[in-house]
Amino acid sequence: MNAVVTEALTRSYPGKRSDATPFVALDHVDLRIDEGEVHGLLGPNGAGKTTLCRILSTVLCPTSGTARVFGHDVDIAPNEVRRIVGVVFGGERGLYGRLTCKQNLRFWAALYGLHGSALRARVDELLERTGLANRADDRVDTMSRGMKQRLHIARGMVADPPLLIFDEPTAGLDPISARDFRALVTDLRGSGHTIILATHDMTEAEALCDRVTFIDRGRVIATENTIGIRNLVARVDAVEARQVPPDIVVGLRGVSGVRAVEQAADDSIRVLTDSETTTRAVLTFLLEAGVSQLNTPGPTLADVYLSLIEDRGMAVR
Numbered sequence: 316m317n318a319v320v321t322e323a324l325t326r327s328y329p330g331k332r333s334d335a336t337p338f339v340a341l342d343h344v345d346l347r348i349d350e351g352e353v354h355g356l357l358g359p360n361g362a363g364k365t366t367l368c369r370i371l372s373t374v375l376c377p378t379s380g381t382a383r384v385f386g387h388d389v390d391i392a393p394n395e396v397r398r399i400v401g402v403v404f405g406g407e408r409g410l411y412g413r414l415t416c417k418q419n420l421r422f423w424a425a426l427y428g429l430h431g432s433a434l435r436a437r438v439d440e441l442l443e444r445t446g447l448a449n450r451a452d453d454r455v456d457t458m459s460r461g462m463k464q465r466l467h468i469a470r471g472m473v474a475d476p477p478l479l480i481f482d483e484p485t486a487g488l489d490p491i492s493a494r495d496f497r498a499l500v501t502d503l504r505g506s507g508h509t510i511i512l513a514t515h516d517m518t519e520a521e522a523l524c525d526r527v528t529f530i531d532r533g534r535v536i537a538t539e540n541t542i543g544i545r546n547l548v549a550r551v552d553a554v555e556a557r558q559v560p561p562d563i564v565v566g567l568r569g570v571s572g573v574r575a576v577e578q579a580a581d582d583s584i585r586v587l588t589d590s591e592t593t594t595r596a597v598l599t600f601l602l603e604a605g606v607s608q609l610n611t612p613g614p615t616l617a618d619v620y621l622s623l624i625e626d627r628g629m630a631v632r
């Protein structure tokens with residue numbers, strides 16, 4: 316079964332002046348997300364990811380087109396959709412700073428109709444699952460951003476909805492919390508949940524997602540699994556090298572077909588090329604310059620994303 320189906324889904328925002336043309340944030344988006352899938356939404360700032368997440372969680376209405384969640388139309392049956400969608404937008408909004416973690420969760424659990432021992436058990440389970448058990452009695456306004464983000468995640472899971480939507484869930488999380496989040500997603504996937512993950516983080520998308528939809532200025536530019544995306548943009552390739560003298564790095568930038576040369580702090584470099592032919596030219600260039608620590612890891616999702624967006628003249632952060 317499809318967890319999410321959108322057809323020609325379009326959302327415009329009013330222009331700034333009364334006579335201004337409306338701004339189209341989502342433009343005829345067709346999307347299918349299978350039940351049990353972890354589906355990534357990738358795109359630069361302003362691509363429309365949040366707008367899509369908001370429509371799927373009934374916070375925003377479509378301007379035209381349709382969106383259905385497990386068969387329920389977000390416009391026609393928003394209450395049914397709300398019962399089966401948990402959403403984590405993050406940030407400071409929606410948490411009660413003067414209440415403790417546990418009190419916040421109890422409040423939301425009560426809103427979802429839980430009470431008594433079932434409510435207490437659910438709240439304790441969520442505190443445990445999101446790594447907040449030892450902060451249960453701390454006031455939220457004394458907690459770090461990362462801890463608040465964990466609470467947002469717990470909140471989204473209160474009703475154990477079959478579809479969870481995470482919008483930039485690891486923004487502001489330290490690496491350990493981000494790792495914990497990934498473990499949580501894997502765990503949720505294992506228990507049959509469908510997950511939508513809007514993110515800028517390629518590594519996260521690559522590590523977690525079964526499929527990824529690339530969005531560019533409100534339009535879907537590709538939906539593929541990781542392997543499919545790599546095949547789609549076969550001209551993207553990469554060479555990694557260590558201990559490359561600075562003048563050789565400069566020379567590399569002049570090799571025809573080199574898209575970019577990225578330098579890492581650990582004296583390694585990553586050369587993005589436009590084809591296997593260029594990759595061979597780069598390898599020859601480096602070997603002739605005496606560089607022997609070489610690796611051809613193949614393109615990552617990040618490389619593919621950069622290439623797709625660059626082709627459309629977009630700036631990428």
Ligand SMILES: Nc1ncnc2c1ncn2[C@@H]1O[C@H](COP(=O)(O)OP(=O)(O)OP(=O)(O)O)[C@@H](O)[C@H]1O
Pocket residue numbers: 328329338339340358359360361362363364365366367
């Ligand atoms: N309430 C609004 N009124 C007018 N324009 C809006 C509104 N909300 C979003 N937009 C515009 O719609 C476009 C899509 O925004 P959206 O937040 O969906 O993108 P995004 O992909 O989530 O970006 P980011 O990664 O920066 O959050 C942007 O150009 C944004 O400025």
